[in-house]
Amino acid sequence: MTIVAHEPEARPTRRPAALREIRVALLGLGQVGSALAELSSTTTQGALTGRFRLTAALVRDPHKPRRVDTTPLTLLTDGKAALASTPDVVVEVLGGIEPARTLVLAALDAGIPVVTANKTLLAYCGTELAARASAAGVPFLYEASVLAGVPFLGALQRRPLAGAVTSLRGIVNGTSNYVLSRIAHDRIDFAEALAAAQRAGYAEADPAKDVDGDDAVEKLCVLLRQFAGFDVHPSQIEKAGIGSVEPGDQEHAAAFGGCIRPLVAADWPDGRLTAYAGPAYIDGAHAFSRVDGVQNAVALTTRWSGELLFSGPGAGPVVTAATVLDDVVEAVESGGHERGAPATPVEVDALDAAPWFLRLTAAALGEHDAPALLSTLGVRLRRASHIDARGGHHSQRLLTHPCARAHIDAALDVLAAKTGSRSWRIPVVE
Ligand code: NAP
Numbered sequence: 146m147t148i149v150a151h152e153p154e155a156r157p158t159r160r161p162a163a164l165r166e167i168r169v170a171l172l173g174l175g176q177v178g179s180a181l182a183e184l185s186s187t188t189t190q191g192a193l194t195g196r197f198r199l200t201a202a203l204v205r206d207p208h209k210p211r212r213v214d215t216t217p218l219t220l221l222t223d224g225k226a227a228l229a230s231t232p233d234v235v236v237e238v239l240g241g242i243e244p245a246r247t248l249v250l251a252a253l254d255a256g257i258p259v260v261t262a263n264k265t266l267l268a269y270c271g272t273e274l275a276a277r278a279s280a281a282g283v284p285f286l287y288e289a290s291v292l293a294g295v296p297f298l299g300a301l302q303r304r305p306l307a308g309a310v311t312s313l314r315g316i317v318n319g320t321s322n323y324v325l326s327r328i329a330h331d332r333i334d335f336a337e338a339l340a341a342a343q344r345a346g347y348a349e350a351d352p353a354k355d356v357d358g359d360d361a362v363e364k365l366c367v368l369l370r371q372f373a374g375f376d377v378h379p380s381q382i383e384k385a386g387i388g389s390v391e392p393g394d395q396e397h398a399a400a401f402g403g404c405i406r407p408l409v410a411a412d413w414p415d416g417r418l419t420a421y422a423g424p425a426y427i428d429g430a431h432a433f434s435r436v437d438g439v440q441n442a443v444a445l446t447t448r449w450s451g452e453l454l455f456s457g458p459g460a461g462p463v464v465t466a467a468t469v470l471d472d473v474v475e476a477v478e479s480g481g482h483e484r485g486a487p488a489t490p491v492e493v494d495a496l497d498a499a500p501w502f503l504r505l506t507a508a509a510l511g512e513h514d515a516p517a518l519l520s521t522l523g524v525r526l527r528r529a530s531h532i533d534a535r536g537g538h539h540s541q542r543l544l545t546h547p548c549a550r551a552h553i554d555a556a557l558d559v560l561a562a563k564t565g566s567r568s569w570r571i572p573v574v575e
């Protein structure tokens with residue numbers, strides 16, 4: 146037998162194909178839009194960022210001083226003109242519903258892929274926009290709308306088994322988490338912490354949307370549509386802001402070994418949905434207790450893949466711009482991804498059982514008064530603080546074992562009648 150040895154053929158050298166320029170019409174040149182304009186024109190990462198060309202930037206006021214050099218940009222105040230600038234992709238970072246909704250629909254109808262970071266638009270009009278995008282066969286991507294710097298929505302959309310979620314917990318508002326963290330760690334006051342969040346570009350144009358919980362509710366609506374197929378209106382979700390958290394709550398929470406964080410929570414075993422957005426006590430052993438500042442996190446309980454935890458920057462102009470530009474590339478090169486069946490409307494109930502963190506306040510309160518009374522009412526306690534006599538009244542913080550909401554509320558009513566105490570309760574995550 147003759148064996149003929151062949152010289153291996155020289156492999157053709159692989160040269161990266163020149164990256165095609167992507168033309169982007171930018172709707173909005175505020176915090177995120179300006180960071181995107183800067184990032185898309187930088188060449189420090191070579192062709193990766195240098196390939197974007199902004200065809201137009203829509204603003205309200207073209208004469209306003211801006212932190213980005215506007216010389217190379219075409220600033221427009223007419224949204225239709227921006228869409229007519231023949232972009233490959235429209236990026237919507239205006240915020241709010243109108244004119245964003247009208248412009249996004251017009252772009253999709255014209256066959257132009259759309260990328261948005263606007264969770265208000267998604268929460269109120271997401272089902273309509275996704276249906277229109279799907280009917281037109283046009284990519285509609287919004288990775289930066291929740292956990293702005295963490296690409297997880299698209300990844301799970303393409304992985305339906307890992308993405309079979311049955312409940313979720315999240316810290317999804319960067320500003321609120323930053324404010325509570327700064328108050329707890331740096332002992333600064335609420336106004337100072339919020340002003341710092343605004344300077345860093347984390348907050349909404351109206352920061353009340355952050356601290357009153359609306360932004361978190363809107364993000365929860367986006368998550369519920371994506372992971373459960375539920376079309377939930379923001380008004381359906383029980384909401385509380387972080388303005389109700391007193392510095393003393395954070396101090397006593399720390400003494401109990403945990404912390405107070407802005408939480409979103411939703412469970413839908415058997416299709417019945419319960420949801421909450423507001424402050425919560427986080428046990429020191431839970432991963433969320435280490436999610437500080439502008440960091441955010443989402444923990445998903447899945448049917449087949451166990452617990453998945455995603456965490457990273459939840460806000461910030463640059464991280465958001467980077468995620469948006471990745472969506473732009475995906476829209477052009479991968480055609481986006483399917484978003485599944487249209488979402489369906491559903492009833493939403495408030496959380497009905499949890500361990501609770503309580504604050505009781507009264508003119509005079511003995512250390513054992515409330516614990517003893519609650520115990521006779523069948524509320525089992527894990528921890529009780531000493532009496533805090535600051536501010537001309539007595540207050541006490543308590544941690545309960547799991548207890549139905551109706552039960553704790555009835556017990557607190559009895560307590561109020563017998564001791565004159567006012568109460569505040571938030572759920573516990575452990
Ligand atoms: P922003 O600083 O308030 O910027 C909004 C921009 O949109 C401004 O340039 C404004 O024009 C323009 N604009 C608003 N309404 C307009 C109208 N009716 N006509 C023309 N232009 C209009 O907001 P942002 O912080 O960049 O946020 C933009 C979006 O991204 C929001 O949906 C936000 O929730 C979302 N987002 C923000 C972050 C973040 O860290 N900041 C992170 C993730 C997602 P003028 O400049 O002329 O006023």
Ligand code: HSE
Binds near residue numbers: 317459
């Ligand atoms: N204002 C939002 C936040 C921006 O603070 O989380 C990111 O969505």
